[in-house]
Amino acid sequence: MGCSTHRLGRLGWLALLLVSGVALSASGKEFWESKPFTQWTEEDAMKMLADSPWTRTVSVLAGTLGIDQTAQWPKDLPSLSTTGAGRETASLAGMAGKNSYGTADFAPVYISWLSSGKIRQALGRLAQLRSQAPEAQVRKLLDQRPADYQIAIFGPLMSCFNDVSLEDLKEKTYLVSKKDKSKKVFLKNYAAPMDRSDYMAVFAFERQLNGKPAFGPEDQEVEFAAQGKKVFLKASFKLAKMVDARDLDL
Secondary structure (H helix, E strand, C coil): CCEECCCCCCCCCCCCCCCCCCCCCCCCCCHHHHCCHHHCCHHHHHHHHHCECCEEEEEEEHHHCCCCCECCCCCCCCCCCCCCCCCCCCCCHHHCCCCECCCCCEEEEEEEECCCHHHHHHHHHHHHHHHCCCHHHHHHHHHCCCCCEEEEEECCCCHHHHCCCHHHHCCCCEEEECCCCCCEEEEEEEECHHHCCCCCEEEEECCEECCEECCCHHHCEEEEEEECCCEEEEEEEEHHHCECCCCECC
């Protein structure tokens, strides 16, 4: 069975994008607006990764995600080392609160804008809190803005993302403006979970389209769609909420 999501209907599939439920601070601002990332708590950082404008959460029937229904959360999230050995940061297991799934259960799939500053701040903060990573290393991570847009997918059941390649995905995997459908950027590179120490699936897209930034505030919302022989996922990101102190944070 493929790794796919559909509307709840005759087939019984469910694809639910969770709206952020973060409580407002006394100032009326979200924590990422009201305090620097160096003051975020562990809960704040995990909230950024699991339930923020930069991450959409989709519930997928576990039977479509792979033959092994035992959760294979990575032991660590290596924010300072994205490939190869040397995992350095935080456990993800608490994000789902479950270690095994039946084929008829729904499992979370987190779709995160990995190249954004806020997501990288969350990873860096977890490295500080859980691994006592030196501030200089965290700053280096944050200062190295990825050349491409990067979308990361992670969750407890990831085997289906190891069964697809760039060739499988590139024709039907893209970012597109929901306001202007002509602004569509197709997949440039793909890294399967088994090729990364953090066990994320990472999709890379060019930042430029026809010599200009691919997306801007005027686009309002950008949709990520990934489709291959065993993958079919979609998630929408509202750009008005994905801003830092200066500009869009993508």
